[in-house]
Amino acid sequence: MNTVVLEPDRAVAAAAAAAREWAEAAPSARARALEAVADALQAERTELVALADTETHLGTTRLNGELTRTAFQLRLFAEQVLAGEFLDVRIDRPDPQWPTGPRPELRRYRTALGPVLVFAASNFPFAFSVAGGDTASAWAAGCPVVVKAHPGHPGLSRRTAEIIQKAMAQAGAPDGVFGLIEGQQAGIDALRHPALRAAAFTGSERGGLALARIAADRPEPIPFYGELGSVNPVVVTPAAAGARGAELAEGYVGSLTLGAGQFCTNPGLLFAPAGDGLVDTIVRLLREVPSAPMLGDWIAEAYVDGARRLARLPGTRTLVWPDDEASASPRLLTLDLAAFAADPKAAAEECFGPLGLVVTYERLEEVAAVVASLPGQLTTSLHGEPHEGGDLADLTAALAGRSGRVLWNEWPTGVSVTHAMQHGGPFPATTAPATTSVGTAAIERFLLPVAYQSWPQRLLPPPLRDDNPWGVPQRINE
């Protein structure tokens, strides 16, 4: 075993030992450490991207962009640490006139939750992996992180871990603020470790639900932030299909096949008007898209199995289907709204890869109720025309009610890392719909509120003191 890889017990114990020092670290120190990791990753860009491409076949253009995003995320969270708003400091001054009796002095903030376990994803070897968004947001909250490496890119995971360890040590962060473990059993053992306080996961529904169960069945249950997958339904109105069918078909095929369809925001489910030329155009364009290498053989096999399962659903017809049954090339299936509505859960099951299921409808008014019956989704999208208005209100409510992000006239692949991003959604898209795994709000997953009542200034955490040495925002209720 590589020296950068730890046994799970040792990794969590080291994280627990580092927890208080890291949680109490001044914002400047914590931000500096995150920036040091970002700098170090970018300094080794050429080596890391080459290694990632060897292991994932995602191509150097995409991987260079992903590394840029990963470094950006670390710096954006460093900014959050310095801004200190996530601490949500609230100070109630004593108030003898408070309507329910004298109000004591109360000072509340959100502090670090403790050691966090991150299960790395296969499809984002940088941005949802060892130094990815979960790790960056947990560190920013003040939590040490143990990463369970994804077996799809083991060499990259170890090399990234080495770079992190060196950068963290040089920045003065405590030992144990980062650890790498490998293997399914190691992940389970770490998840069961009594000192662990939360876990974050990006991957399959099956794997995620099994781990969520382990987290819930611990003697002390812990939050499990699982991002499990989604078919990201897209609705095209008749007006939009009529006005710009060719453009929509092109956009859809591009989004469906981007990165061999290996995005959690891949638009696997399309509601399109029946009898329109839109579907014919999609079929024509999709047949021209060549087969692209997938992340690994196990992904390609699961893709083919999933495609066959969907093709067997009652009422389903194949529109694009390879002669070679085992090919990972794009596929397209279709069925009508009534057939889909007979078992929306089965028909909306994710098939990870470039597979599209087109549901044709006769009347747009019937689509909202079917959307409302869908399992929870990461995203939903609506393609309409500027003149369409009130008649889309119910559809808007249905789409927003079943997903964490709704898009108008855009495609769901591509998740910008911003303040207002929501990358989450109702179960089973995620196991924690009130949270996001992308964007600055992701830090909220790793915080725990605590209130100090009439506590002496000299023993208060710095953000709660009157002299406010960290200079964080304090909301004071006089």
Added chain:
Amino acid sequence: MNTVVLEPDRAVAAAAAAAREWAEAAPSARARALEAVADALQAERTELVALADTETHLGTTRLNGELTRTAFQLRLFAEQVLAGEFLDVRIDRPDPQWPTGPRPELRRYRTALGPVLVFAASNFPFAFSVAGGDTASAWAAGCPVVVKAHPGHPGLSRRTAEIIQKAMAQAGAPDGVFGLIEGQQAGIDALRHPALRAAAFTGSERGGLALARIAADRPEPIPFYGELGSVNPVVVTPAAAGARGAELAEGYVGSLTLGAGQFCTNPGLLFAPAGDGLVDTIVRLLREVPSAPMLGDWIAEAYVDGARRLARLPGTRTLVWPDDEASASPRLLTLDLAAFAADPKAAAEECFGPLGLVVTYERLEEVAAVVASLPGQLTTSLHGEPHEGGDLADLTAALAGRSGRVLWNEWPTGVSVTHAMQHGGPFPATTAPATTSVGTAAIERFLLPVAYQSWPQRLLPPPLRDDNPWGVPQRINE
């Protein structure tokens, strides 16, 4: 069955039918409805307090205060609705220069989660019951509420429900925004209803964990906000015991026996210096406290059983114990730190009622490690002297690490309803340590974030529009 009591399926279905209208209601309308309920409860104060006293034996002084608090909570949450900060509106303007690629327009807020089930508590017939804090905060978030009445005060629950229904109807709130159900099986059936989106509970660890399991085992799991109990450890330093032993003994006995000890913040566990006069004084004072009627026979029986269980722990001695074994009068047990540390989980199990367990220690430096080994608590308290400083830093960290609220030189009974209050804590004090069930932050339990990407103004929810018709705070990232 009384006409105000619904079957669980009907109650949740009615809540689901009302959910969208209530979630989309303008802040002024929603606030007016909460205020109408507060007004109506206060208008019937004499009748309600008399009814509550008949059913709970808590006394009219306490119950009048609790009704005042309940009305205040409703008005405080009405203020939150009008202020709109809980919506956490974030707007990212499009930014073509965004470091990871062009940033789309994103508008994120937190909307209502959907129908909420509230399990009422026995010991707060107003403030944690039908129109209590859970109900008020869920309504404020925009969620319809179904309350499962506590069998300890059925007449009061029904009368309160009638008052709510009339006030809500007069305020123009949709039918289904409130419903009352009765009985254990009805609570379970409602918890399993597919349209339910969250549940809140205040009660025993055993009952709460059973319900939490049901919530987790649903086809679509939902959050279960359980406040399960706590022994609220108090540490007295040798310096404090020496300087003001008599005052501390008096304060402790008062807090321990307030309301017959029937508070979730009751200080059941006291760490006191060995060989000090403090414990002797506590014994003397506690023997003078008469037995007070408990909420019901089932509570008194559980109290006596729990006291006997604790008295059987190895190393335990009885200091105050009634001649009548079945009496609900105050009791005091003691054991030393080593005996306590042998099984902190068993010794820290809650015995609901006026029972104190005094753990005597020789050296204060040994207490922090034992505190760190405790199960999660709602509160912890430290009584020290002004000159004590750095040597209490480890103890402060241990106390704050195991509870949602830490108190300095005060007693934990009495939970003020404020902005900075935290009434929560690590498992098993609660099943959701990142949340609070008291104070304005309680609203956060019932919200769900959703982001709108490039969505037309005319179809956006009002708080996300540029014209901001609700006048809510919008954080705009240019």
